[in-house]
Amino acid sequence: MSKKTVLTTSSGAPVADDNNSISAGKRGPLTYDNHYLFEKLAHFNRERLPERVVHARGTGAYGTFTLNKSLSDYSIASFLQTPGDKTEVFLRFSTVGGGQDSSDYARDPRGFAVKFYTEQGNFDLVGNNTPVFFLNDPIKFPDFVHSQKKDPRTNIPNPGRMFEFWANHPQSLHQMTILMSDRGIPFSLRHMHGFGSHTLSFWNKAGERFWVKWHFKTDQGIKTLTGEEADKMSPFGAQQDLVDSIDNGDFPSWTVKVQIMPESEALNYKINPFDLTKIWPHKDYPLIEVGSLELNRNVDNYFAETEQSAFAPSNLVPGIGASPDKMLQARLLAYQDAHRYRVGANVNQIPVNAPKCPMNHYQRDGAFAGSFATNSGCPAHGGEVNFYPNDQGANGAPVPDSQLMAPPMPVLEDAWIGHHDQGDEDYYSQAGDLFRLMSEDQKQQLVGNIAGGLSQASDSVQARMIEQFTKADSDYGVRIKAALS
Ligand code: HEM
Structure with a gap:
């Protein structure tokens, strides 16, 4: 018995x-x-x-990053040295604007956040399924998100408010064109690319820095839905698709590529390489294949793992650094702050967030301190010394490793500190290039999707938007104007 x-x-x-x-x-x-x-x-x-203030609705899975090209010329990052090396990852996909109760099939960017559990700490690449973003100054982020979320009075999404924001912010035009295009609603989380979007950096043993963009190209192929098709999908369809495919051993994968720009080229390159509203054309900086990423294990418990997972652009490892990108700089602060509010001070002790390597620091106490001490990597924090510097280095007390000092970041111009207006940037050429690349069918879908929302905005918003479309490509403007009338 x-x-x-x-x-x-x-x-x-x-x-x-x-x-x-x-x-x-x-x-x-x-x-x-x-x-x-x-x-x-x-x-x-x-x-x-509390649900995430953005990207509340998501689904996560574990997997493996396999390096197939050594990046030792560019970076000392431990997981980028030896072809064949495998690094465990956790990837959380999400929509952006909707709450936890929204649909998987919103016309919305998809979050693509990857946590690499490397031997020298966690590297988080907290990106989207688009290579650019709506903004290039973080001071606009709360305003932008307010305009995209539900109307404060009715609690209903309101396209008029969305377009009112975009009409006042031409820097959004490129990303908005992607969002409204046929790529705006992925068929599944497996059938879309991922991008680090920002310019990050690599630095090597010689202290040389390179600017880097990360790309994850879906091996499943791009597959998308029209608005009408999306309306017919079950709200949980994309999550179900991912869980089922992994449970069935049909592991989704992505080919991982990088674009690399030597540090000195940033100054004279024709576009500002730190402007998140712009791509680096591949003909200038070709994609270099470096590895593959496969998802092969579902979570056992959604709440413990996916909901409590916490990604931070500030989770960098030796050999990988930030860049002057203003958006990235702000994100270095925003995420850890969000985690402390949403999960708590010891968020990094929770198994999904804890590094798989030793975590030796002098941060102490706080709610649930030491709860996961048996989990590899998490410190037990008994009676050992809890301040630095101390005299206990010989007894195993942690000490900084000056060999791993990142090279100093250059200030790329003779700079003055102040509020710098980026209104004179060219926000139209790349949006126009994208429009011109589209087939007739894609152009029609784009125009229909924009007109559907823009028709709900005021005449003044419509006029300013048409002006933006026209600056990108006169045909773009003509078509939207015709669709609205
Ligand atoms: C200044 C600009 C931005 C700010 C202040 C910001 C802030 C935030 C905050 C507070 C969260 C919730 C974090 C949490 O509670 O765990 C979040 C989530 C997220 N953000 Fe941003 N964000 C910004 C721009 C971006 C950009 C440009 C991207 C992509 C390129 C991005 C991708 C994501 C993703 C993927 C998540 C969800 C991470 C997860 O799966 O847990 N964000 N953001």
Whole structure:
């Protein structure tokens, strides 16, 4: 006979009855000694974390990054040295604007956040399925997100507000053109590319720095939905598709490529390589294949792993650095701050976030400190020294490794500190190039998608948007104007 497992309270005491509360008589009332009932209700009240302020709806899976080209000429990053080396990853896909209860099939960028558990700490590439973004100054991010989320009065998405923001921000035109194109709604999370989007950097043993963009090209091929097709999909379809394909051993994969620009070329390159609204044309900086990424294991528990996962652009490792990109600079702060609010001070001790290598630091205490001490990488933090510098280095107390100092970041111009307006940048050429690359069918889809939303905006917003489209390509402007009238 198999041994029964006895149900217990959260403090381990056996429970005699889990169906009936304690009451004075069959009809009640309840009595005050219902501490087990109270424990259940109180825990239930605390079962949620605040949802992410953006990218709330997501799904994650584990996988493997396999390097097939050494990047040792460019970077000392431990996981980029030896072809064949494998690094475990956790990837969370998401939509951006909708809450946790929204649909998988919104016309919205998709988050593509990859955590590489390297031997020298976690490297997080917190990107999207698009190579550019709507903004190049982070001070606009809260305004932008407010305009894209639900109307504050009706709690209903309002395209008029979205276009009102875009009409005032020509820097959004390139990303908005991608969003409204036939690529705006991926068929599944497997059938889309991923991009680090920002310019990051590599630095090598000689202290030379290179500017880098990361690309993940889907091996499943691009597959998309029209708005009408998306409306017919089940709201959980994309999550189901990913879970099923991994459960069935049909592991999705991406070919990983980088674009590399020597540090000195940034100054004289024809576009600002740190402007997140722009791509680097491949003919100037070709894609170099460096490896592959495969997803091969679903999470066991969605909440513990996917919901508590926390990605931060500031999670960098030796050999990989940031860049002057203003958006990236702001993100270096924003994410860890969000995690402390959403999950807590010891967010990095939770297994999905903890590095797979030792984590030796002098940060102490806080809620749940040491809870995951048995998990590899997490410190137990007993009585050992908790300040630095100290005299305990010989006894194993952690010390900084000056060999791993990143080279200083250049300031690329004779710079003055102040509010610098980027209004004189060219926000039209690349949007126009994209429009001109589209087939007739793609142009028609683009125009239909834009007109559907823009028709709900004011005349003044429509006029300013038409002006932007016309600057990108006169045919783009003519077509939108015709569709609106
Ligand atoms: C200044 C600009 C930005 C700010 C302030 C910002 C802020 C945030 C915040 C606060 C979160 C929620 C984090 C959490 O609670 O765990 C988030 C999530 C996310 N952001 Fe951003 N964001 C910015 C721009 C971008 C850009 C340019 C990209 C892509 C290129 C991006 C991709 C993502 C992704 C993929 C997530 C979800 C990560 C996950 O799966 O947990 N964000 N962002």
